[in-house]
Amino acid sequence: MTKLRLVVTGREGQVTRALQALAGRELEVVALGRDSFDLAAEGDATAVFATARPDVIVNAGAYTAVDKAESERDLAFAVNGRGAGRVAQAAAALNVPVIQISTDYVFDGSGENFWREDDSTGPIGAYGASKLAGEEAVRAATPNHAILRTCWVYAPWGANFVKTMLRLAQTRPELRVVADQTGAPTSALDIAEAVVTVARNLATRSDENLRGTFHLASQGVTNWADFAREIFAQSAARGGPSANVVSIPSSDYPTPAARPPNSRLSTEKLAVAHGVRLPDWRQSLARVMERLVDAKATPTA
Ligand SMILES: NC(=O)C1=CN([C@@H]2O[C@H](COP(=O)(O)OP(=O)(O)OC[C@H]3O[C@@H](n4cnc5c(N)ncnc54)[C@H](OP(=O)(O)O)[C@@H]3O)[C@@H](O)[C@H]2O)C=CC1
């Protein structure tokens, strides 16, 4: 197989770092930090991406601070909305496909059904609204795109719920965690493998059914409290920190941004079109836990 060269935004992000970890004989990953490409800047980005010679561009950089986005709405829209549009316009100008990473937070989280790709969006917070603006900007810029909506992302690195739980458990015997938000924790390691498969498909085949919007999430669903319990069960089994988890309603955990209660994502479309299906969330958690806990060190920054 010929070498695939991905140019990725957001150099230190969970997904970007997972992509870099896959680089090897058949995959090159060029990560652009904000020093070389600032998503929040204005103007044509084609020259920056041209210099990096992508086969496929992956927009993994984003403003992901969900609560802070409520008070920094303009910045969130600049990065996640217009920034995504500039990336996709550059891809169009260079005649290469673009993969946009999006989120379950574009939905309002009502009901209990699995969200399908063509269901109506209705973000309930600024972060979700800014990511939806990004999706729309990508669709307007080029038909040669795959928008991959994922959810509840964690990795052995970066800022995420798994590392937060392990850190808090070092000083507290008991943690109160919301139990009324349902979704699928998804490992950045799995996302990166899926992105590479989708990128290869886009780079080598012109089929229309490979393009458009897809949901990318682990198999199975849980809630944040049960996710925390599984984190501690796996951690304890490896001799790592654990804590007792008390289930609480979201109303007992007030935050600036509301979260969608139902983040179940139907992933059939991606499985059929791209042949990508992720493992059960517990199985993928184990791959990350073995790095975080068997390392016998405090989780890395
Ligand atoms: N984290 C999650 O739970 C979920 C994430 N997603 C989406 O997945 C994608 C990847 O997320 P994830 O890897 O977790 O993100 P992270 O928060 O780990 O990383 C985001 C990256 O984007 C960079 N970035 C922020 N602002 C700019 C800017 N103005 N210019 C250039 N780079 C910038 C950050 O840099 P710096 O560190 O310097 O700020 C960081 O490196 C994003 O599109 C996100 O919206 C979707 C669902 C869930």
Ligand SMILES: Cc1cn([C@H]2C[C@H](O)[C@@H](COP(=O)(O)OP(=O)(O)O[C@H]3O[C@@H](C)C(=O)[C@@H](O)[C@H]3O)O2)c(=O)[nH]c1=O
């Ligand atoms: C730390 C902590 C969090 N929580 C709650 C808050 C929240 O509802 C839930 C998860 O916390 P987080 O801060 O990880 O939530 P959040 O940052 O909203 O996570 C989201 O990030 C964005 C970028 C996405 O795209 C989403 O898919 C989703 O992963 O757990 C507790 O109940 N107790 C706690 O001790």
Ligand SMILES: [Mg+2]
């Ligand atoms: Mg967060």
